[in-house]
Structure formats: C-alpha cells, structure tokens
Amino acid sequence: MKQQKSSPPIQEETIISPYGLQRRNMFKFLGAAAAITAVGVSCKKDDDPGTMNNGAVNLGSGDTGILNYAYALEQLEAAFYTQVVATPYSGISADELNYMKDIKNHEIIHREFFKAAIGSAAIIGLTVNFSSIDFTSRSSVLATAMAFEDLGVNAYNGAGKLIVSADYLTLAGKIVSVEARHAALIRDLITPGTFANSVDINALDTAKSPAEVLAIAGTYITNTIDASNLPTS
Amino acid sequence: MNLKNIFTEIEKTDPEIYDRLDTRRNIMKGFGNLSGKLALAAVPLALSSLLNKAYAGDSGQRVDSINDVLNYALTLEYLEAGFYNSIVGSPGYLTASATAQAALSKIADDENKHVAFLQTVLGAAAVPTPTFDFTGGNGSGAGPFAGYLNSYAIQLAMAQTFEDTGVRAYKGQATALMSDNDILTAALNIHSVEARHASHIRQMRRALGAAGAVPAGVDLKPYITLNQSGIAAPFDAAVAASYAGEEATTQATLNLLTIGGMTFTAEDASAAFDETLDMAQVLAIVDPFIV
Numbered sequence: 001m002k003q004q005k006s007s008p009p010i011q012e013e014t015i016i017s018p019y020g021l022q023r024r025n026m027f028k029f030l031g032a033a034a035a036i037t038a039v040g041v042s043c044k045k046d047d048d049p050g051t052m053n054n055g056a057v058n059l060g061s062g063d064t065g066i067l068n069y070a071y072a073l074e075q076l077e078a079a080f081y082t083q084v085v086a087t088p089y090s091g092i093s094a095d096e097l098n099y100m101k102d103i104k105n106h107e108i109i110h111r112e113f114f115k116a117a118i119g120s121a122a123i124i125g126l127t128v129n130f131s132s133i134d135f136t137s138r139s140s141v142l143a144t145a146m147a148f149e150d151l152g153v154n155a156y157n158g159a160g161k162l163i164v165s166a167d168y169l170t171l172a173g174k175i176v177s178v179e180a181r182h183a184a185l186i187r188d189l190i191t192p193g194t195f196a197n198s199v200d201i202n203a204l205d206t207a208k209s210p211a212e213v214l215a216i217a218g219t220y221i222t223n224t225i226d227a228s229n230l231p232t233s
Numbered sequence: 234m235n236l237k238n239i240f241t242e243i244e245k246t247d248p249e250i251y252d253r254l255d256t257r258r259n260i261m262k263g264f265g266n267l268s269g270k271l272a273l274a275a276v277p278l279a280l281s282s283l284l285n286k287a288y289a290g291d292s293g294q295r296v297d298s299i300n301d302v303l304n305y306a307l308t309l310e311y312l313e314a315g316f317y318n319s320i321v322g323s324p325g326y327l328t329a330s331a332t333a334q335a336a337l338s339k340i341a342d343d344e345n346k347h348v349a350f351l352q353t354v355l356g357a358a359a360v361p362t363p364t365f366d367f368t369g370g371n372g373s374g375a376g377p378f379a380g381y382l383n384s385y386a387i388q389l390a391m392a393q394t395f396e397d398t399g400v401r402a403y404k405g406q407a408t409a410l411m412s413d414n415d416i417l418t419a420a421l422n423i424h425s426v427e428a429r430h431a432s433h434i435r436q437m438r439r440a441l442g443a444a445g446a447v448p449a450g451v452d453l454k455p456y457i458t459l460n461q462s463g464i465a466a467p468f469d470a471a472v473a474a475s476y477a478g479e480e481a482t483t484q485a486t487l488n489l490l491t492i493g494g495m496t497f498t499a500e501d502a503s504a505a506f507d508e509t510l511d512m513a514q515v516l517a518i519v520d521p522f523i524v
Contacts, residue, residue, distance in 0.1 A: 116492060156421070165318065174508065177404065178506065179428050180425035184432035185436065193335055195436075
C-alpha cells in the first residue's frame with residue numbers, strides 16, 4: 001500500500017457539511033468552498049494528519065464521504081472494464097464484447113458523474129492493482145466482474161441508510177439497480193440462470209458496510225483508503 | 234373501473250387520504266364528469282394528478298407513513314407473485330425451454346418470498362391481496378394482454394414490464410423510508426433483486442427475438458436504453474408508461490452526454506441510470522390489472 005504520486009486529496013469536512021442542505025444549495029456551497037480551497041488549502045505537514053501524513057486517501061465525512069466512497073468503487077469498476085475492453089479475453093463473443101463495452105461506458109459515466117458532483121472535495125484518481133486477474137482468461141475476467149458487480153450492489157444497498165440527502169439517496173438508487181442488472185448479466189454469462197443466486201432466504205440481496213466492502217475492494221487498489229470518518233449509521 | 238377500490242385500499246392505511254385530496258364526494262363527482270372513451274383515457278392522468286396533489290408539497294409532517302409505503306410495495310409484490318404463479322405451468326410456459334421454465338419458476342419463488350417477507354414485517358397492518366385481471370382489462374378479462382396464458386412471448390413481455398416497473402417503484406419510495414434504516418435497507422435489498430430479475434427476463438427476450446415480441450431492429454439489452462420497452466405492437470402502447478422518463482441523460486443537473494471531457498451516446502447515458510416512478514404513476518400503471 002503506497003501513496004500515489006499525484007497531489008493528496010483535498011479534505012474539507014470541517015468546511016462542507018451537507019447535512020440539511022438541499023442539493024441546489026449544496027452545489028452552491030461546494031462552489032464557494034472550492035474557491036476557498038484554491039487559496040486556503042495546501043499540504044501542510046503538521047496538520048490534518050489523517051489526510052496527509054500516512055498517505056491514505058481519506059474519503060471524508062457525511063454525504064461527501066459516502067459520495068467519495070461510491071466514487072472510489074466506480075473508479076475501480078471503470079478501470080477494470082476499460083482493461084477488459086482494451087484486451088478482451090480469448091474466445092470472447094461479439095455479444096459479450098458489446099456487453100463489456102456497454103458496462104465500461106456505464107461505469108465511466110458513473111465515475112465521472114461522481115467526480116463532477118463532488119467537485120473540489122473529490123478524492124484523487126486511484127491507482128488500481130489488477131495483478132491477480134488474468135485478462136486473457138474468460139473465467140478469470142468474468143469471476144472478477146461478478147465479484148465487482150455483486151460487491152457494488154452490496155455497497156450501495158449498505159450505503160443507503162448512511163446518506164442524509166434525499167437527492168443523493170435517489171441518485172444512489174438510480175445507480176444500484178443498473179449495477180444489479182450488470183451483476184445478473186455477468187452471472188448469467190458464467191452460468192445461465194444464476195442471475196439472482198445472490199439472494200438470501202427471503203429473496204433479498206445483501207447490504208455490506210463500507211468497511212466490509214473496502215476490505216474486499218482494497219485488494220485491487222494500491223492506495224490505502226481511509227474510511228474512518230464515514231458515517232456508520 | 235377500480236378507482237374506488239384503489240382509494241379504499243389507500244384509505245385503509247392512510248385514513249386521511251380524502252382530506253388530502255378533497256372530499257370523497259368531490260373526487261367521485263370529478264370522475265363522474267368524465268365519460269366514455271375520454272374517461273377511460275383520462276382517468277389514469279386524473280388519478281395521477283390527484284395523488285400528486287395529495288402526496289406532494291406537504292411541508293414538515295410525514296404524510297405517507299412507513300406502513301403506507303410497505304403496503305404499496307406489498308401490493309406490487311402481490312401483483313408480481315400472482316402473475317408468475319398464474320403463468321407457471323400455463324400452456325405458454327410449457328412451450329418454453331426447461332432452462333427458461335426454471336428461470337421463471339425461480340423468479341416466481343423470489344416474488345412469493347417478497348410477499349411473505351413484507352407480510353411478516355407489516356404483521357396485522359398488511360393489506361390483503363387485491364383481485365387481479367392479468368389481461369390488463371380491469372376485470373373484463375379482455376385487456377391488451379388477453380391470451381397471455383397461451384403465449385410465452387406475451388408472458389415475457391409482461392414479466393419484463395412488471396420487473397422494470399417494480400424497480401422504478403421501489404426506487405421512488407427510498408426517500409420515504411429514510412426515517413427507518415432497517416426498512417430502507419430491506420427495501421433496497423428487494424429493489425436490486427427486482428433489477429436482477431429484469432436483467433434476466435430481458436436476456437430471455439433478446440434470445441427469442443421476434444418470437445419474443447422484440448421489435449425488428451431493436452437491440453434489447455439487460456438495461457433500459459432511452460425510453461424503449463423493446464416490446465412490439467400491439468403491446469408497446471400498453472407498457473409505454475413504464476418506460477417514460479427512462480431516456481434521461483441529465484442527472485443532478487450534470488449532462489452525461491459530455492462529461493469528464495468524454496462524449497457518450499444517449500443509449501449509454503440513459504442506461505447508466507434507472508429512473509424513479511412515484512406512487513401515483515405506478516398506481517396508474519397497475520390500475521388496469523387490479524379489479
């Protein structure tokens with residue numbers, strides 16, 4: 001786990017508190033904060049230790065933290081499918097390649113959406129580590145895709161209750177069902193008919209906490225992710 | 234028409250519904266002024282605007298309680314479970330491959346479990362199942378989907394529409410459940426399962442092509458592109474409301490067609506986000522199926 005070379009993340013949880021702000025006001029507020037950031041924040045070695053000293057990428061707190069959490073996961077997914085499309089596994093069918101291109105675009109759109117929505121409080125671009133994946137192997141790629149998509153569903157389902165803004169909750173809902181559509185597709189590509197074999201005894205999907213998700217996702221991310229300021233309930 | 238029944242059902246869980254709307258007499262008088270074909274066409278819209286008035290714009294107090302939302306979800310699950318239960322073993326179903334039959338049986342099982350789960354959560358507050366007319370004929374048995382029991386293609390078209398509608402319906406209620414973390418999480422955990430079902434049904438229809446009532450030239454995907462149902466005439470008109478609005482390419486004021494210095498097609502930008510439907514929109518969609 002090493003720090004990436006690019007500039008450290010900008011942390012503003014003491015400035016930006018999205019609690020109770022309507023989205024429009026939130027964006028206004030972010031805009032104002034961005035201006036402050038440009039002149040007021042630099043990487044001073046002695047303060048803000050959680051952000052700077054240990055090299056970890058701090059997701060931040062409140063809704064901004066949850067959005068950064070989602071942004072981190074979308075970065076991971078987008079990077080994965082970008083690689084899959086760049087170097088398709090051997091024997092990939094035309095249909096499968098088209099699906100991979102679609103999903104790649106969806107995940108990049110999600111990533112860029114979060115980056116733009118979070119604005120100046122967004123975490124840096126993460127460095128991924130896909131050394132455990134054999135991109136020439138259909139089974140390796142699809143198994144990883146399934147893990148990522150199911151994990152995405154678990155993550156958004158678990159993050160819902162942590163979100164304060166109704167608008168952000170709805171946006172998370174708009175994305176998670178697309179991740180679930182992907183997950184079902186990938187599962188069916190591996191074994192037809194297994195689209196919903198993820199469900200429990202009540203036919204419900206599973207929700208995972210950020211800590212549970214990052215323990216898994218983190219193995220594919222070079223940066224250390226600091227989720228310690230995220231809301232927990 | 235079953236509008237009175239819908240209001241009666243809502244009234245059971247939200248006794249103040251008529252206060253929100255107007256007086257009961259004025260509502261029914263309002264509908265009484267409509268007549269003939271015009272009335273049939275206008276009623277969903279009228280209902281929709283009435284309910285929007287009733288449930289939107291209240292400041293401060295919670296107007297639809299958690300149980301209201303859960304009973305609404307339960308009603309939709311009754312619809313889905315009842316539908317799948319009716320097709321499993323039907324002549325149309327029996328024309329499908331063993332793999333396809335297994336998938337439909339699996340989904341039926343999931344929907345029945347959703348019903349049981351919500352009934353358990355609601356306890357005595359759970360609404361009973363309505364009587365359904367799965368032809369979409371309001372009890373006439375002669376709606377646009379008449380003959381669905383004999384047609385695997387119609388069954389899949391209906392299944393897709395119910396699943397995609399269910400996804401949008403749950404999504405639309407998430408914010409109404411924010412005061413109860415456990416209920417919100419459970420609802421989200423059902424919501425994503427409906428999306429998994431939708432994805433699979435769409436793959437089944439894609440594999441069938443024209444034989445599955447997929448219009449010529451349509452590249453049906455597991456996700457919703459633009460506002461296309463991917464369902465051929467004459468059924469397309471009956472399902473259009475379930476897909477209206479899905480063509481959105483702007484989210485939170487951000488234009489997804491050009492974002493991050495990249496450009497994307499409207500198909501990709503719209504498919505990347507599913508859209509919500511509010512309670513009134515969904516009630517208008519399911520109205521023809523509830524006797």
